[in-house]
Amino acid sequence: MDGGLDRRGWLPCYLSGAVFAVCMAGTTLPTPLYSLYQGELGFSEMTVTVVYAVYAFGVIGVLLLAGNASDAVGRRPVLWWGLGCAAASAVCFLCATALGWLYAGRLLSGLSAGLFTGAATAYVMELAPGRGSSRASFVATAANMGGLGCGPLLAGFLAQYASWPLYLPFVVHLVLLAVSAVVLSGLKETVGERRPLATVRPQRPGLPPEVRAVFRPAALASFVGFALFGVFTSVSPAFLSQFLGVDNHAVSGLVVALAFFASIAGQSAVGRIGERRSLPLGCAGLLGGLTLLAAALWWQLLPLVVLSALLGGAGQGLAFRAALSQVAAASPVDRRAAVISTLFVVAYAGISLPVIGVGVLSVHIGLQDAGLVFIACMAVLVTCAGLYLLRPPAGRTPTPDQANGPRPRLP
Structure with a gap:
């Protein structure tokens, strides 16, 4: 052609x-x-x-x-x-x-x-x-x-x-x-036979037994990645305005956009890095992004906010695309849609629940301290996911990559 x-x-x-x-x-x-x-x-x-x-x-x-x-x-x-x-x-x-x-x-x-x-x-x-x-x-x-x-x-x-x-x-x-x-x-x-x-x-979200070992770290990383996006898109403009004196709406929008664009870059790198390495690397990127965000809140520096958006967004892209691929591959064909839906439910719970928690805490201890508490909680979760992934293969159920050899490379 x-x-x-x-x-x-x-x-x-x-x-x-x-x-x-x-x-x-x-x-x-x-x-x-x-x-x-x-x-x-x-x-x-x-x-x-x-x-x-x-x-x-x-x-x-x-x-x-x-x-x-x-x-x-x-x-x-x-x-x-x-x-x-x-x-x-x-x-x-x-x-x-x-x-x-x-x-x-x-x-x-x-x-x-x-x-x-x-x-x-x-x-x-x-x-x-x-x-x-x-x-x-x-x-x-x-x-x-x-x-x-x-x-x-x-x-x-x-x-x-x-x-x-x-x-x-x-x-x-x-x-x-x-x-x-x-x-x-x-x-x-594209759907040939349509029904009423x-x-x-x-x-009903479903999780077959053979998927659970793969699903746990994938779900934790997805939850943290989407929680980071949730905080960036809900309260980062207020932080930029209150603590950094950034009242320019274009700058606020750009900082949020950078996290999503970095996610695209992270997703595009999965094919070159490989799925098995992308998920732990994505967890490391998320942890680095959270650390930079904590430093930005503590020292009130705009460059650190930008760096946290870039690193955290790239980590989210790496982790989520690898998580989605691994969970889909480990799922039985007749349960795959239900398992993927469960992963998306966990991810979107990450967008909503921690953000509400930050809002509740900000009323009592202020936005800065509420953000630091959020970061500490998310850092614990993503560290648990990363440590689980670094365990020897004998300590957990092998993924399809480990059991059946290399899979076709993603773009």
């Missing part, structure tokens, strides 16, 4: 990835704007963390109740619903004259992300040419994390350098969603 045909063959995959990225960008769009909402609506830092965590509860609810819906009704209908929820979320933020609008907007945003997480990942991979599954997997993960990174970057720059900071970002996102709807309408459906929505049943 010549280069031109190859590019055209990959075009549907890239276009579906772009739609995926646009939807995910909406979920982090409010991140640099929370300080403005605090000024407008007069709520506390505790409320910011709860508003943020509502998103994760929406994602978890959809993953449990309808995570397999696209297998039955088709990918495109589920993605249409996801775009609709994303548009409704933007409208809620445009109408945000009271706190209830923010809760509604975040919940709808979580629903859109939950609908897209499984369906769009499968859709991107199914639209790729036959021999491009590894490359398509990276397109899907890059679209997911890249979209999450572009959200605060876009909102921060518009809020800082354009008019109507609480309105223009969501108007722009609505326009991007409309373009995405046009793109989606031109892509083909009534046949969809809630998924």
Whole structure:
């Protein structure tokens, strides 16, 4: 196949990835704007963390109740619903004259992300040419994390350098969603035999005995990585403003975006490093990122915040992609979807529960000390995961890599 045909063959995959990225960008769009909402609506830092965590509860609810819906009704209908929820979320933020609008907007945003997480990942991979599954997997993960990174970057720059900071970002996102709807309408459906929505049943997270040894460190690393992202996207703008005097919304958005972009870099390195080494290295990166974040909180230095975003984000990318690959490979074929859903539930619990804990603690001991307590707790968890992975193979159930030899390399 010549280069031109190859590019055209990959075009549907890239276009579906772009739609995926646009939807995910909406979920982090409010991140640099929370300080403005605090000024407008007069709520506390505790409320910011709860508003943020509502998103994760929406994602978890959809993953449990309808995570397999696209297998039955088709990918495109589920993605249409996801775009609709994303548009409704933007409208809620445009109408945000009271706190209830923010809760509604975040919940709808979580629903859109939950609908897209499984369906769009499968859709991107199914639209790729036959021999491009590894490359398509990276397109899907890059679209997911890249979209999450572009959200605060876009909102921060518009809020800082354009008019109507609480309105223009969501108007722009609505326009991007409309373009995405046009793109989606031109892509083909990849599910051949579709069934009625009534046949969809809630998924019960499952963990077969043979997966548990692989799952424990993978789940711990995923939890910590997503918890780090949760804190960066919920309270780091407030820390930058209160302790470092950084009131530039573009800078706040950029710092958050760097963590997600570093995650993409970490994920892309898994193919070269190998899955077995990527998970412990990712844990080490997360521990280094947490250490730098603690130093940034203690000495109140912006360069340390940036370095913690880069190192922690890269560690999250390494750990999560390796964790997802190892858990999927260790799972029985007939239970694989349930096991992966369980891993995502753990990951999104990491986004919500620790963030709420930071918010509660900040009311009593202040944001700086609450952040240090959070870092200490997450450091213990990721250290446990790393030590478990460094045990001799005889001390734990061998992974498929260890039992069956090397696996095909990722991109």
